[in-house]
Amino acid sequence: MFFELKGKDNNSKARAGVVETDHGLIETPIFMPVGTAASVKGVHQTELTNEINADIILGNTYHLYLRPKTDILSQAGGLHKFMNWHRPILTDSGGYQVYSLSNTNKINENGVKFKSHIDGSTHFFSPESSMEIQRKIGADIIMAFDECTPYPCEYNYAKRSMHMTHRWLERCKTFLNENPEHYNYKQTFFPIVQGSTYKDLRKQSAEYIANAGAEGNAIGGLSVGEPAEEMYAMTEVVCDILPWDKPRYLMGVGTPINILENIALGIDMFDCVMPTRNARNGMLFTAHGTINIKNKKWEDDFSPIDEMNHTFVDTFYTKAYLKHLFSANEYLGKQIATIHNLGFYMWLVREARKHILTGDFTDWKNSMVKQMDKRL
Template sequence: MKFSLLHNDKDSKARAGILETDHGSIETPIFMPVGTAGTVKAVHQRELKDDIKAQIILGNTYHLYLRPGLEVIENAGGLHKFNGWDKPILTDSGGYQIFSLSAQRKLKEEGATFKSHIDGSKHFFSPESVMDIQRIIGADIIMAFDECTPYPCEFKYAKDSLALTHRWLDRCISRFDETEPKYNYSQALFPIVQGSVYKDLRIQSAEYIASKNAFGNAIGGLSVGEPAEEMYAMTEVVTNILPKDKPRYLMGVGTPANILESIALGIDMFDCVMPTRNARHGLLFTSNGIINIRNEKWKNDFSPLDENGTTFVDNEYSKAYLRHLLVCNELLAAQIASVHNLGFYLWLVKEAREKIIEGSFLEWKNKMVKQVAQRL
């Protein structure tokens, strides 16, 4: 793999780069649609490629380990072969999912024992086993096993958790280095910066992660309920420390405004379930603002979902028609809305990239942050 920085914005820390993998190149900044169980909900792979223009998608270790299970994925030849997606894939280590099951898991130095949310069966993840599992899944980019602290959390808890995450990281790196990819293409391991909203812990973690000289680095434990200002402050602290020549991934973020502000702070990669989850409930993101398509006001509005959106998605459906489908609980509603929202997110980061290259990013970002956050 290779990461090249092509442009740095003159007025902010925003960057435009290219990340090259064995399954294709990724132009950064990039948004990665979330395909938790091996599929982006309600969206066909063909739509991901042709309409949404996705360059990389996510899978999740916890969910794929439970269903369909490692035997099925390995017999298929890895997740790319199993789900028919021939572009890059990133897998989250499952840490966030396990630690969100606080009543159903036990944490210790060796790893985490947890109960399946499906049938209550007991399982154990260690840093070593999570590396092995992600080797079998076969993602191009895999994540270290960490503890994602809740918000709010006490300083002592965050400090102890951070120390454990760093010890686990060392074990992840050792296991990763002593094993090989299973499917004849390269994989890269990203460590994860933690530390809650405590500046000194974030600095400590960023310095430790930077010292590992990994191919790329991630920032976790944000967008978990803290105010946006805290998220931006912690992100800035970390991006000031992480190597400039390596990709930076802000996990689980976020709204269109969050993404634009974080690009300005030097983030290259994003993922979030928000565009698809909100789509299924009738919330649309557009270049003019946010629409609740279920509202009565759209019942006789036959304009496209986004009047400015012909450049980022097939805009053949009207607001009135999508509202009708949602009110009737038609399955097509989730598909149209999901394709629209993901198309918008991918359009937004593409526009950001173009503005960075043109040298007009900051002015455009400041205008767009207000525009995309308003309710219509």
């Protein structure tokens, strides 16, 4: 992987860059649609490419390991070929999903024992097995195995967990050094900063991760229920330490406003299920605020879904029609809303990039935050 900075904002730490992978270029800042189980819910790969124009998507190691299973992906030639997606892919390590199964998992120095959400069968993830699975999945960017702590989290637990995550990082690096890529292209490895919402731990972890010398770095554990102000504070601490010349990925974040505020702090990459999950519940994000398309007020509104026309659905369908689809529980409604939301997210980060390169990002960002913080 190669990362090149193309410009920065005059009044913030926002920056624009390009990540080069063997499956194509990624212009940053970027949002990655979440394709949990080899599919971004409700969206064809052609729509991801031609309408939403996603530079990169995210796959989930935990879910892909359980279904369709690693051997199937290996036989297919990797996730790119299996799902017929020819642009870059990032996989998380499975650590967050193990965290979400906290009632059924057991964590120790060796790794994590957990039960499948599908059939209750018992499985074990270690730093080594997570790396092996991600090698076989074949993502362009793979993540270190870490423990994602909950919020709130006691200081001593967060400290122990952080140090274990650092030890796991060394085991991940050793495995990768001893086991080359499974396919004929390169995979890039990102370690993860942890430390909950404790400034001293975040600083210590960021310094450790920065010294690891990886080609990119990630920040985890800041999308688990903490107030936005604490997220921003921890992100600022970490970004002040992580190398300027390497991409920074804030995992699991977030709302459109979260994304803009974190771009201003120096974050380059984001992922979140919010645009797709909220779309399936009838929530549409726009530059002027959020629409609940299920509300009665839209049943006779024959204006386009979004006159800014980020994707074809925005002007091809009306609000009244989309409201009808949700009322009738037609799945097409969820598909339309999903395409709209992903198109909006992609527009938002690309518009941010334009303003970073022209040097007026901060003024634009502040204006957008005010506009988007409305219920329409």
